Amino acid sequence: MSIDEITVRNGILFFLWVEFVWEMYLSIRQFNKARSTNDVPEALKTVMKHEEFDKAKQYSLAKLKFGFVKDTHSIFLTSALIYYGTLAYIWDYAHSINPVKGEVTTSCIWLFMLSLLSTIIELPLTIYHTFVLEEKFGFNKQTAGFFVWDKIKAFFVSQLITVMISSVIIVIIKSGGPYFFIWLWVVVCIISMLLLTIYPAVIAPLFDTYTPLPEGELRTQIENLASQLKFPLTQLYVVEGSKRSSHSNAYFYGLFKSKRIVLFDTLLAKDDGKGCQNDEILAVLSHELGHWSCNHIIKNLIVMQVNLFLLFAGFAFMFKYPPLYKALGFYNIQPVLVGLFVVLQYVMMPYNTLLSFLMTVLSRKFEFQADEFAVNLGKAEPLERALLQLNKDNSGFPINDDLYSAWHHSHPPLLERISALRESARKLN
Template sequence: MVFLISALERYFSFIDQIEPTVLFYGLLLCTWILAMWEHYLSYRQYRNFKHRRTVPTELVDVMTDEQLEKSRLYAMEKIRFSQIHSIYDEVEGTVLLLIGVLPWLWSTSGSILSKFGYHNYDTVQSIVFVVIMMSYSTIAGIPWSYYYHFVLEEKHGFNKQTRSFFIKDTIKKMLVTLFLTIPIFSLLLKIIQIGGDYFFIYAWAFIASMSLGIAIIYPNYIAPLFDRYEPLREGELRTSIEQLANKIHFPLAKIFVVEGSARSAHSNAYFYGFFKTKRIVLYDTLIKGYNVHEDKDEKSNDDDSRLPEKKLDKGCESDEVLAVLCHEFGHWSLSHNIINLSISFINLFVIFIIFALLFKRVGLYDAFGFTQTQPIIIGLLIIFQYVLSPYSAVLSLCLTVLSRRFEFQADNFALKLAHGDPLSRALKKLEMDNMTYPYSDYLFAKYHYSHPTVLERLKALKPKKQD
């Protein structure tokens, strides 16, 4: 480790030789190069969507030409919205940097504290700085989020939330985020301040521990603040899931259904938990005909919530839901989650080492207008968001490639347990229910899709199924 740190320190020493202005525009240019690459990929995908095609052979039994056209138009609108939103964010971020918003905001944070008699409290000033930034980010994002849900998604029949639900949801998300962020940031800054030369080890251990803690706390205490969860009712599906879990020795503790239909018509399934306390969560939109309000005489206590529309033509049959869960069990059996967690912790350690080598270099702060002071929070922002952006892009691509490989392996796990045919049918139905356009640009898909396309998955399942 000492050799690695020494090598990296020599490598980063060139930063001290670069003029602050040159360094600033160099980092800004780097972010724009990455952004333009993303826009190029999105352009390729948009051009792919513009071409009208016929229904692929694999989907002719579930999709009509009219449905294919609807999914194509939905895909076009989504990527066009994403492009406009990202361009706006990039231009806004660049303008704010050019006018010196970071040093102004830091100074404003100090001025706010001075009115309350606080002076030279970097940690408290950093928290005020973070709260202001997060508040601005939330408020600035509301129009975009509103348009996405109440115009784009509602136009295509996916948005199920009311406006009051949306407002309450936004406020709750912001409050929960602040509640989690403020103490974590405060302790992290304190660890960096008092941790000595090897503070990065303590900082890494702290953030890793917090990540695990939130992974445990969130589904049990935070997620229920936003969505309604109930145990899966007794019946054929529940029995089949328990039998499958017992067969492969999956440590199943509970099975929940989340009322995703109060928010969106999209569907999903996942499991969470550590050791012998695994819990499965199914979206009610995944299960054909399932209604979390069944046998209820009244609506939810929330007057603004909607009773989900019971659309019997959507969702999966019990054997198809079981096949989807068998795929998820495959991730557990093949230790994919453990591998991903290990990679994330190794990556976290690496970036903390890099941060330790860079955050005291005055040139970085000078480049962003901090000539008199070098706040740790600013160092974190500059290094994580700008200096490490090329590294993050490469890592993201590698993880995407790995994720696609894991998805094929999980599909194969379901196939070996004789769930290949219902899994194929479930993939087709999910493709239809989520109005996913089956054709994608090759390069865009390879760079962005953490899951293979449905056509790739069906192709991988088909020959093995015939053996």
């Protein structure tokens, strides 16, 4: 290998390991913080029993330990893949079994093989996480048969979408001229908007059952809330999330004047004390509609598209650099999809890491704004109760290392969020 090739390869490996060490350092800080905390915070003593706090602590420690193993496994596997030129070996095999021998079809076969190998290699960790870790703390609701069928469906649906998009990308890069990255950006923007539109309505129902929320008090209250805010609600669904997990959630989707709200069935109040009461669900939805009212979705889409343009422009600047390919074992060819994968995944890693942190900061700001929107609707007290109930149901550990939380948590920690809610309510009154 030439000096340039060695420099590229070692540079990629260096950034990979720097990120790994940083993430490991943060996780160790959080692990030590959780392990050394034994008392329920004063603000939660009236709503969180000591046994519930201890379960949340043990769950948090278990997830962090699993993360140590998973991240270590990933860094060694990725380093070996880069160091030994595994991507090139897989490409050569994909080319050898491709009857057409064209770059588009070879690239699709290459991507399929990478995804298949990655899925197989990660399967033991996925099984452990679902059937050991989540099962131990009472969150897993999947049977083995459901898990297998779900993974098969998810794999082939994702491959179908990936192959179609990848084929379009290759054609644009190879035939788009010196400013192909502009055309690439425009087309990918259109594709991403289409996926945002069709995924909830077409793809998501392949995996979960969506049923209209039955007529009754809750449905009437939600419709009245949407009408009050002039939110263009067209459909109101309950998704059967309980067949996967007992974790709870709620969200809305849809573009322009057609919006749909989805409630997880685990969010609804149960006889065992889990789930939220109607006023708490309305408070949660007030928060979600706060994101809509404050145009957070549009702002995130704009940031995403600007970022996409910068990534494609960076790729256009770098992708013809021969050492980039030779460093990974591609000595005689420069497949554009390989170049796109390497540049966006590895070369742009420092930029991606910085952007991820900035997006976390922005997301937390948006969460506080959405909470304040709910407070202005008079939902401060039920929203606080809902946050406490959801934290209890999900065994969320309320104590966080500041640095770990600032880097990882796109939503503010529970205690910080409750404090802000109370302060906003106090100012309003």
